[in-house]
Amino acid sequence: MATIIDIKIPKAIAAALRIPPNDARRQQLRVLKKLLKKARFTEFGQKYRFDEILLNRDPAQKFQELVPVHDYNKIYEEWWKKTLDGTPDVTWPGKIKYYALSSGTSEASSKYIPITKELLRSNSINYVRQLISVFGYEEANRKALTRGFLMLGGATDLQKGEAGWFAGDLSGILAKKRPFWFQTFYKPGGRIAAMKDWNQKLSEIVEHAKEWDIGYIVGVPAWCQMCMEMIIERYKVKNIHEIWPNFGVFVHGGVAFEPYRKGFEKLLGRPIVYIENYLSSEGFIGYKMREHARGMQLILNNNIFFEFVPFDDKNFDADGKMAEQPEALMIHQVQEGKEYALLMSTNAGTWRYLIGDTVKFVDLERHEVVITGRTKHFLSLVGEHLSVENMNKAIEEASEQFNISIPEFTVVGFPYEGFFAHKWYVATDDKVDAEALRKHIDQTLRNINDDYATERDSALKEVFLEVLPEEKFMRFMELKGKLGSQHKFPRVMKGKMLDEWNRFLEKGSLT
Incomplete structure (x- = not known):
């Protein structure tokens, strides 16, 4: 069997993997300037004077002065809605070909988050970075990384809009656009991945499980656990390692893993390595880069400009709604142990966009964070501040x-x-x-x-x-x-x- 180590990584990705010197502020300023230059001739860039920001001695400060903060409803109604009609050059150059349908845990109907080819390229680079980082884990089963990759994601059979775009789960878009060199390892394969019915998809995976040599699983803990339970039940085995003896790495994200750990480990025949990543519809934010790290390291040099709004009564009301002009800090201004809401500007045309997550820095030097919750998903009826x-x-x-x-x-x-x-x-x-x-x-x-x-x-x-x-x-x-x-x-x-x-x-x- 071919091994993943033999893969020749495309030159563009190989160049991007060479991480610049570890000066967080400089990295972030470089990212901001790159984004502004690329988008300066869009409608958004013209309205908010990106050229003027670029000429300023302090572009980050000028950017914060001229560009307002946005939540989804604001940026959708004022800008992204136009792109669904096929209008090009709205908040990012060109037409938007893909949208991630994101509802998360909110009550609202699906959100249409633009996915550009530049964002997909950035995500691919970060996936390769994450994969390479696993080789540095002492406890990692290296053999697992040369076996099949099971990705439990959304359907790749996307819905088509009248203007020619496609929409669906982000994981489905990523699977559909997976690079050619990944095909050898990718499971469950194109036919099963395209299925929209989740129960049918799980049943198909269970039926084919014994045919695959899975070493690496990617997905949300609850659904991965359910899948493994079904496989164990179907084949009447004691644990998942009796079916997949080379299973050694589980990559998870989206929710905290600890509440699931007890049930998850009951399904294993031996210990595995757990890697947390921070992938949202808006971008690949970070991943656990070290084996025993407390948090995930933010990716500061790959097309996301971060701002951090202190999650306090000054910047958010009791319902979690952000003030119109919140205090917004750059990476070099944050403090360890404090809670911040994330604002992101990206190469998908999001600008000072509140993604809704709150994070806390657990290692300032390495820029490692843990997700503490959501701006609107906390309880504070009487000041208990339960996150x-x-x-x-x-x-x-x-x-x-x-x-x-x-x-x-x-x-x-x-x-x-x-x-x-x-x-x-x-x-x-x-x-x-x-x-x-x-x-x-x-x-x-x-x-x-x-x-x-x-x-x-x-x-x-x-x-x-x-x-x-x-x-x-x-x-x-x-x-x-x-x-x-x-x-x-x-x-x-x-x-x-x-x-x-x-x-x-x-x-x-x-x-």
């Missing part, structure tokens, strides 16, 4: 304490007896005392979050918890039309989705 990071930590510790797998959970906040309360819905198919679990989660949150501890003795009067089978969570996502690799269960339920969740629990349907 998704806090929730994940509580679930992780509970899984260890009770030796159970908790693949999904969600939390609701509501008025209660003149004060307020939280209710946790926890998915597990293992036996557990719900009251003991509730107390453990509550106490863990008191220990790790001082604001939560203070409010639990005052306005946050009660915490409730209900244990549900995992199938309940999957069924709800199926009814929402969000069953598949690109969709994550919301960690905080609010608004319309909460109403649907309550109806589902009561009646088994959304209406």
Whole structure:
């Protein structure tokens, strides 16, 4: 069998892999200037005077002065909407040929995120960088990297728009545009990858699993775990290594892995290497570059200009809506341990765009971050400031304490007896005392979050918890039309989705 080490990487990618000197500010200024030069003759570039910004002694400061911040609704209504009609040169040169349909955990209908050929090229470069980094892992099974790559992603059978563009899951677009040299290793192959029905796709993968020699799996933890469970059940084996003896690397992203670790490792015959990456529809943001790193290293030199907005009451309201003129810092101005919302400007025509994630730097020198949550997915009814990071930590510790797998959970906040309360819905198919679990989660949150501890003795009067089978969570996502690799269960339920969740629990349907 051919080995991946023998691959000749195209010259353009090989050049990009030579990382410039590690001066973060200089790298980012170089990226900003490159983006501005490329887009200066677009409608957006003309309106916001990109030429003037480029001539300024401090282009980053001038960029922040002249260009407003955008969330999806603003940039879509004012700019991206035109591109769906085939209008070229709106926020990026040329016509947009692909759109990633992104709904994430929001209540809104699908978002159309532009995907340009330049962005796809940048993503390819970063995939190769990530792959190369694995060879430096002492515990990595090198043989795994020469075997098949199973990518559990969205359908590559994309929908076509009237103006000639294609839209679908980002993972489906990436799989469809995968480089020719990757074909030898790619599973499940073009026919299965094109399937839109997620259950049918999983069934096909299970049927062919024994024919493949898989060493490397990429996907969202919940769906990869489900796939492995189905394979183990189908072939009546003890663990996945009896089917795929060379499986040694799991690349995951999109959600925190720790809540899944307990259940995931029950499916293995021996330890594997876990690599977290940070890939959003808007760009490849970072990945875990070192074996025992606490966080993922931001990619500062490949066509994403980052700004960091302190996630505090000055810049965001109680609903997570950003101020019109927030404080925005560059990479050299951030502090370790503080929480920031990410703004990105990219080679897909996003400009000072709020992607909705919040991050925290855990290593300033290496520019490594952990994802702490979403700007609109946190609970702070009375000042408890409960982040998704806090929730994940509580679930992780509970899984260890009770030796159970908790693949999904969600939390609701509501008025209660003149004060307020939280209710946790926890998915597990293992036996557990719900009251003991509730107390453990509550106490863990008191220990790790001082604001939560203070409010639990005052306005946050009660915490409730209900244990549900995992199938309940999957069924709800199926009814929402969000069953598949690109969709994550919301960690905080609010608004319309909460109403649907309550109806589902009561009646088994959304209406």
